Each structure stands twice: as structure tokens, then as C-alpha cells.
Amino acid sequence: MAKVSVSEADYVVICGFLSLSVGIGLYYAVRGRRRNTREEYLMGGRRLHVIPVTLSLCVTYLSSTSFVGMPAETFSSGFTYAFVSLGCAVAMFITVFTVVPMMHSLQLTSVYEYFQLRFGSVVLRRCISVVGMMQNGVHDIGGIGLTWDLAVQGGRVPPVDFSADPRVRHSFWSLVVGGAFMFMAYIFDQSAIQRMCALPSVRQAKLVYAATGVVVSIYVVSISFLGVVAYSYYTVQGCDPFKAGYLKNRNQLVPYFMMEIFNGFPGMTGLFLATIFSAGLSSVSSVINGLAANTIEDLLRPVFDRYNTxxxxxxFTAKMSVESWGTKFKLVGIGLQATLIH
Structure with missing residues (x-):
């Protein structure tokens, strides 16, 4: 097994993707320049459609972290991690019949408006808003049969553990129940509530979350299986990239694995890396948009009302808020990158 690297064609693909992303942003910035209300700018006039909102919500949940981390987890600990997909399905099922009807009827722009409506306290809303905004900074093997058999033999497909012991890393209950609570927490995030309330009807909002549950569950199972494929691949190769010294951190596994299997196919590695960037950009853009809504509705609204803005x-303030939060995320990213390098 030889060391692999990114080719010139891969860099061309990555640069092309980034240029396309910038182009789309500029196009909609020009097209939407005549939007004359906050409702239009932050919520799309609450006239968005099911399919784009479903896709937007899904890519918000499916971050680059999960794309890289889940396969590494199953590579190290086993395929049972995929049971977290059941937790996602449970969370979305509960949401369709409880959270969606309540939140959509309130027609919120900021999720923190709920606390003011529920408890009648502006101070509580401001405090929780600030805390929430701070928190948001984040074939070669021999076929499917042999792949699965090698994973079973290597202990990567262990029997389902129904133990209630919380010290068990991947028990059925910790993954399903814990996964359900994890996704329920995501559902009450500003990004999710903002999309929910941007739809014109409760029925469409329910449909979005039902579809999201299906898509995200399939994604979790598929991406977890990628770790099983990587394990079986390196078993056949007779070389563990960690023991060989090629990799130091398990989060390096998926990029390295893709670079190796796509070696000899110019541009394919670049396409994969562009996919990771896409997942990262989708999550960051969702967070930035949500933070802008929080800034305008929760922090600056009293100022606007006082001075009749x-x-x-x-x-204009909303756009500057997006620019400000985007710059902050960029600086944080540069700082983290520098820390990792040194």
C-alpha cells in the first residue's frame, strides 16, 4: 500500500466547486436585492416549498463531521453504531405530531421568541438567546458478501447488545434512546425552527420532517457502512494504515481511504473532498443565517422599536450581521487550522 496524494485534477475540481458556490451566492444576492422586508430576507416570505426545505434541513444535520467521523467510528468499534438511525426516526416521528404543529402556529422567526411567549419574560429570552448563539460556533475487496464476512470475523459487526449499562459504548438503548434525544435537541435549534416556520402550512412542515427522518436515517446507515467497507478493504490489503504509520488520527481515515480507492481516477478525489466542503458549508451557512435572525429579532429589536428604524x-443590519458572523467563523477556522498545523 503506497502513500497517496491529491492530484492537480483534484485541485481543479475543488476550485471549480468553490467557484460554483460563490457564483450561486452572488446570483441570489443580485436576484433578491429587492427584498424589502426582514420576512423576505430571513424567512423567504414564509412561502418556501417542501423539497428545497427538506434538502436544506437534511444537509444541516448531515455535517462534514458526521461524514468523516461515523465511518471512522464503525471502522474502530463496529457497525452497531448505525442503530442511531432509529433514534433519528423516533425523534422525527415525535416532532411531526408535537413540535411542528405548535411551533409552526406561532410563526416564529427566532426560536427564542417562544420563551418570551411562554414565560412572559423579555430578560429570559435575551439570556437564552445569547447562550444559544455562543453554543453555535461545529469493489476491490471482492463483493458485498466478502466485505460483510470480513467485518463479522474482525468483530466489526458484533451482536446487538441490549444491556442497560450506561458504560457500554454502543448498546441498543444508548444508541436509539440517546440518538432520539440528540436529534430532538437538533430539532429545537434555531436553524431547524427557522425552516419549519418558513413553510406556508403545518402539513408541509410535517411532510418535511417525515422526509428528513427517512433521508437522515438512510444516510446514517450508509455512511456507517462505509467504515465497514474500509475495514474489509484494508483487511484484504493486509495493511492497517494506522499501524503502518500513514494515519495518526482516526478522522483521517475516510479522506485517506477515498484517496486510495480513487487513485488513478483524476478528479474523483477532488470531487469527494468537495463533498466534504459542501457538507461543512451547508452547516456553517445554516448557523450563520440563524445567528443573524437571533441578532435582529432577539438582541436589536428593542433598539429598532425605540428609534423607529x-x-x-x-x-441592511441583517446583512451586516451575516457578514459579521461569517467573518468570525472564518477567523475561528483559520485559528483552528493554525493550531492543528503546529
Missing amino acids: TEKGKI
Whole structure:
């Protein structure tokens, strides 16, 4: 097994992807320049459609972290991690019949508005809003049969453990029940509530979450299986990349594995890396948009009301808020990158 690297064609693909992302942003910035209300800018006028909102919600949940981390987890600990997909399905089922009807009827822009409506306290809303905003910074093997058999023999497909012992790393209950609570927490995130309330009807909002549950569950199982494939591949190769010294951190596994199996196919590694960047950008853009909504609705609204700020001024402030949060995320990313390098 030889060391692999990114080719010139891969860099071309990555640069092309980034250029496309910038182009789409500029296109919609120009097309939507006449939006004259905060409702239009932050919520799409609450007239968005099911399919784009479903896709937007899914890519918000499916971050680059999960794309890299889940296969590494199953590579190290086994395929039982995929049971977290059942937790996702449970969370979305509960949401469709409880959270969606309540939140959509309130027509919120910021999720933290709920606390003011529920408890009648502006101070509580401001405090929780600040805390929430701070928190958001984050074939070669021989066929499917042999792949699965090698994973079973290597202990990567262990029997389901129904133990209630919380010290067990991947028990059925910790994955399903814990996964359900994890996704329920995501559902009450600003990004999720903002999309829910951007839909014109409760029925469409329910449909979005039902579809999201299916898509995310399939994604979790598929991406977890990728770790099983990687394990079987390196078993056949007779070389563990960690023991060989090629990899130091298990989060390096998926990029390295893809670079190796796509070696000899110019541009394919670049396409994969662009996919990771896409997942990262989708999550960051969702967070930035949500933070802008929180800034305008939770922190600056009293100032706007006091000084009778025009709608045009509010929209300008919202755009500057997006720019400010985006710059902050960029600086944090540069700092983390520098820390990792040194």
C-alpha cells in the first residue's frame, strides 16, 4: 500500500466547486436585492416549498463531521453504531405530531421568541438567546458478501447488545434512546425552527420532517457502512494504515481511504473532498443565517422599536450581521487550522 496524494485534477475540481458556490451566492444576492422586508430576507416570505426545505434541513444535520467521523467510528468499534438511525426516526416521528404543529402556529422567526411567549419574560429570552448563539460556533475487496464476512470475523459487526449499562459504548438503548434525544435537541435549534416556520402550512412542515427522518436515517446507515467497507478493504490489503504509520488520527481515515480507492481516477478525489466542503458549508451557512435572525429579532429589536428604524435599515443590519458572523467563523477556522498545523 503506497502513500497517496491529491492530484492537480483534484485541485481543479475543488476550485471549480468553490467557484460554483460563490457564483450561486452572488446570483441570489443580485436576484433578491429587492427584498424589502426582514420576512423576505430571513424567512423567504414564509412561502418556501417542501423539497428545497427538506434538502436544506437534511444537509444541516448531515455535517462534514458526521461524514468523516461515523465511518471512522464503525471502522474502530463496529457497525452497531448505525442503530442511531432509529433514534433519528423516533425523534422525527415525535416532532411531526408535537413540535411542528405548535411551533409552526406561532410563526416564529427566532426560536427564542417562544420563551418570551411562554414565560412572559423579555430578560429570559435575551439570556437564552445569547447562550444559544455562543453554543453555535461545529469493489476491490471482492463483493458485498466478502466485505460483510470480513467485518463479522474482525468483530466489526458484533451482536446487538441490549444491556442497560450506561458504560457500554454502543448498546441498543444508548444508541436509539440517546440518538432520539440528540436529534430532538437538533430539532429545537434555531436553524431547524427557522425552516419549519418558513413553510406556508403545518402539513408541509410535517411532510418535511417525515422526509428528513427517512433521508437522515438512510444516510446514517450508509455512511456507517462505509467504515465497514474500509475495514474489509484494508483487511484484504493486509495493511492497517494506522499501524503502518500513514494515519495518526482516526478522522483521517475516510479522506485517506477515498484517496486510495480513487487513485488513478483524476478528479474523483477532488470531487469527494468537495463533498466534504459542501457538507461543512451547508452547516456553517445554516448557523450563520440563524445567528443573524437571533441578532435582529432577539438582541436589536428593542433598539429598532425605540428609534423607529425603517425596514430598509433593518435589512441592511441583517446583512451586516451575516457578514459579521461569517467573518468570525472564518477567523475561528483559520485559528483552528493554525493550531492543528503546529
